[in-house]
Amino acid sequence: MARNRIILKKVAKDSTRRLTFKKRRRGLIKKAGELASLCGIGVCVVVYGEGEVKPEVWPSAPEARAILSRFNSAPNIDRFKRVTNQEQYLRKRIAKARERTSKADDGNRERDATIMLYEAATGKCPVADLNVQELTNLGLVIDERINHLKERIERLGGAALMAPPPSTQPAEASSSLPPLVPYANGAGMEGNKRMKVSTHQKGWFINMSTMTGDAGTSADVEGNTGVGTSARGDMMHLSN
Known part of the structure; x- marks a missing residue:
């Protein structure tokens, strides 16, 4: 927190x-140590407390006097190079x-102007x-x-110029036909042969049935009913 x-x-x-x-005095002495x-x-620390007659000196009075004597004997340029008094510190x-106040005012002014822009x-x-x-x-x-916006347009334009050109090679058309399955040990060829023979026999049986039906019908028309029935029976026996 x-x-x-x-x-x-x-x-x-x-x-x-x-x-x-x-x-605070205890913390100051600790940091100096x-x-x-x-x-x-x-390093020496001399602190005068409010209402105290004697100041608190760290690490000791003799060591503090030696350090202060060394400081006072230095040239004025070196002595006051980084010396800060209360007035300079406050300034x-x-x-x-x-x-910080100026930055906050600029931010508030920009925010108010942005709101005003949208409202306008x-x-x-x-x-x-x-x-x-x-x-x-x-x-x-x-x-x-x-x-x-101008800077963004320039960045986007530069990025577009640096980008590689698109590929001009046409994509290969995929075949809509299924892949051919190779025959294994002649099983596919035998299956195709059996399918062709079965189809041929079925067509022959249909043709013969049609011919039989035509013969029976013509026999009925001519009045020879027995001939037509015999022919149909023979064909049924043959088909069985």
Whole structure:
């Protein structure tokens, strides 16, 4: 869970301020010790508490005096190269806060102009009712959208030119006929022969039956009923 941003201002309540001072001073000394141990440099901390007669010195008073003497003996250029006082620190924080505020204002202005653009396009907010500042913001948003579209068109056009040409070879037409099945050990050929013979016999039997029926009919017409019946019986016996 993210910690809440702390507002850097003096704590109004005395008890809370004293408790905060003790915790922060302890943390400052701990960080100074870590910096000295990890980097192998000389670090000293001198903290004057509110209402305290003697300051708290770390790591010790003699070591702190040696480090301060070394600092004071350095040339002014080296000594004040990275020195920051309270005023400079506050000025830097104010400049950063103004920069964040300016970015937030630009984002809000762009968002309002975008909403205004859509409302003007749909007729909810007529352009004639806008003032000079609103028209200026609207024009900036429109110009930004146009530039964005132009850049996208250029990128797409470049990508289309770099793409390889499509293949011109015609696709092979797939045959609609089923594949031929090869005969195995002559079984297919024998089956085809039997099918042809059976079909031939069936056709012969149909022709003979038709001829028999015609003979019987002609015999009945001529009045020779016995001849027709005998012929039909012979054919039935022959077919059996």
